[in-house]
Amino acid sequence: MPDAETRTVASTPALLASLDPLLREWLPRQRWFAGKGRPVTGFSLVAATELLPCTARLGLVHVLLRAHQPEVPAPAAPEHPGDCYQLLIGVREALPPRLAPALIGHVRQGPLTGRTVYDALYDTRPAEVVLEALRSRARVGGLRFERDPEQEIRAGLAPRLMTAEQSNSSVVYGDTFILKLLRRIVPGVHPDLELPLALARAGCPRVPAPTAWMVADLAGETWVLGVLQPYLQGAADGWELALRELAKGEDFAAEARELGRATAEVHTALAAALPTVTLGRGHLERMAAQMTERLDHAVRAVPALLPYAPGLRSAYTALGSLAAEGRTWTAQRVHGDLHLGQCLRSPSGQWSLIDFEGEPAKPLAERRLPQPPARDIAGMLRSFDYAAHAADAPPPGWAATCRAAYCTGYAQVSGVDPRTDPVLLRACETDKAVYEVVYEARHRPDWLPVPLSAARRLAASEPA
Template sequence: MGRFPPSHPGHASVTPRPASPGKGRHAMSEAVTRTATTSPGLLASLDPLLREWLPRQRWFAGKGRPVTGFSLVEATELLPPTAKLGLYHLLVRAHQPLTVGAPPHPGDCYQLLIGVREALPPRLAPALIGHVEEGPLAGRTAYDALHDPLPAELLLEAIRSGSRIGGLRFERDPHQEIREGLVARVMTAEQSNSSIVYGDTFILKLLRRIVPGVNPDLELPLALAREGCPRVPAPTGWLRAELAGEPYTLGVLQPFVQGASDGWELALRELAKGEDFSAEAHALGRATAEVHTALARALPTVTLGHQQLQMLVDGMIERLEAAVQAVPALRPHAPGLRSAFTALGDLASEGRTWTAQRIHGDLHLGQCLRSAAGHWSLIDFEGEPSKPLSERRLPQPTARDVAGMLRSFDYAAHSTDLPVPGWAEACRAAYCSGYAEVSGVDPRTDPVLLRAYETDKAIYEVVYEARHRPDWLQVPMAAVARYATTDPI
């Protein structure tokens, strides 16, 4: 998921010490114009440290299985190692034992920005990877360089100047200005990627687990910018690579929405005060519909008939069966949950069709920002990173996004010590009404489709919470009990 699902922690951040203007600018200028080289044995030098450090990162996808080794996909030296600082951009593949019955897999590929210093100053202690014992970096200290202002500012300078360094391509929208001298700070909130804010003007999202192909986190905001949709910040620049003939999206730079609250934080604050959130939910429904409408104009739509719908239903049933095996507490509810999916298949067999289009794919309150002026924006169009990129780019019914937001209201309602009766229900109604005002179609008028998607989402949540946050399991389990017996609307 674009962020920590499904409770969406906030945008906590730290303010780094600014780098020396003179040295920083000179180092960046040298880095973005030089031909990249790397030392032989670089990965072997880092291997024992990465085996310990990588599995502890929030964005590491292979938790629960040991890392048995690494292979180098691409290495680019951005700054030559000096007494003060060396900087490497690495794409490494982590090898892990396969789970029983899993198909062969080459290992996930991760994007790392590794800094090396003789000694790490105290301000960078949280970024420590370890002390290198052997190889070309022996005697130095390795750390996650995104926490260091100078390396982070180097990335922005490379985008600003449209640099090419080794196999890396830094590109930008020529119609947007990128000022020099913007101080960088890394965002410390738990995310499935890493983000850097530059002077409260831009935010750079670096994808950590990367896959070949066109990433929707760049593709869809660019398409929406062409349509003039104001609900999504238009990309200012991006970082990509081409390896073995395949394109890779590595990062996206967008305007930073100053003074904004994400929808999750805002909802929790209002809940804590016992305040009604329906006006905000209504506005958020309108914003969602504006994005969907613009995407339908910008990119092709398709009609889902019986065969396509049956494949969708089969996928939902397969996920249910796997979830029951993983979380036995689901077993008593399985027949009722299955009925939510078979009811959709029955409609399709009777000749009912649905329109599918490109959607957000992982919509919840934490993927929405409300500016100080009350304007809602949608962010993080990556979709669910655990799913194949080809699947994330498929056209889908807009009800999937709507269902994700309705589940998010339910989560928020259960996240307060003092529940507000009817809060989630009021938000559901307001959101759907706002959506209908823009799209002309109220999602509640297709209850079978909406119930299927909400049920599918709740089942996913049950598995997630059982694995990662057992204390939260009762939230989706309560929803599962409802969906197994009644229509959620």
């Protein structure tokens, strides 16, 4: 590897000219590209760093690239400031057949003219370079690779790219570690590193402790790029497990109860490790107003929600009424996007929670705000509903049984059953269902009946 001083590729128009026409075609096709439906009008290079020299037989460039898009696909639309994406670009004379799915394109201009560029995470050698940088705590240009000195990273672990993720990319190393590489990145403290580190310090066994992490120091700000954690070999994610049990007609209540216990353990540890706040009347009235605003937007976007809007709005009105009476709640750091797919059960039966990124569409500052734990609980309750609807013939009452068992398990650890606070829980679940209605209408219309069914049920609920 070259010295750090030689690793930073000049952020010149020439380098961008090599990549621009190819990335305009390739980037919008990636599952993790957030700006689908809007044309890319241009790129700006935030940083480019050589991890393997591009003049060699195999080059590797780490690229942070901002993609500029209009807010809506209209000529007069204002320009979006541009999401920043992390790319690991491999450079070869030609790609071997095994790397055909990774092809970005053949460069016809600029300093990489005549070379072939591709998504390097598909390739063994570039993935090994990243792990070695983490193992050795390398510093390359503006990139900094850090690790927990108490955890060992063995050299020579064989990498393989996982293909199931949507918003990021993951590489498994020898069934020992998994590297989650964030694709859309923002500067600042990232919850996907911050919260697992806090839980590790608190001794919480429910979340794999970060082994190493990768950051960029740019213009006085730190950008978290990726996190390496132990790989839970043989673990099944909760969504797959629930669907498997549903297909067999098996009860899932025992697993749901254990999952409730795991959630409560994580919430308890987070409340002990990080500051909590009391939500008084002003906070709660703003929360209810924001929920109402999201509902109004959803009704305009998805007219099928209109018949349920008055009933749904009553959930938020009830929350605001309790706030006006002087009721308060405690808020703390939470998972932020909890559902069955964010939970892993090991072969021993132990449940773990993963992916503390929160909802990627929300600003980072909002994702780091303390929230009532009911936010996470509502997300999991909605996930049981989704699983039941995904099955061909779910047993009657399957979702309701799971929801009850999950709350029971949560109460066994926390001492507080979420169902004893029905106004807050209903408001949070309603807010989640409204979000799901808009998401499914835009991205998965076939799934729209699932949150609409929940909206009908929640609208008919009596305000407590």
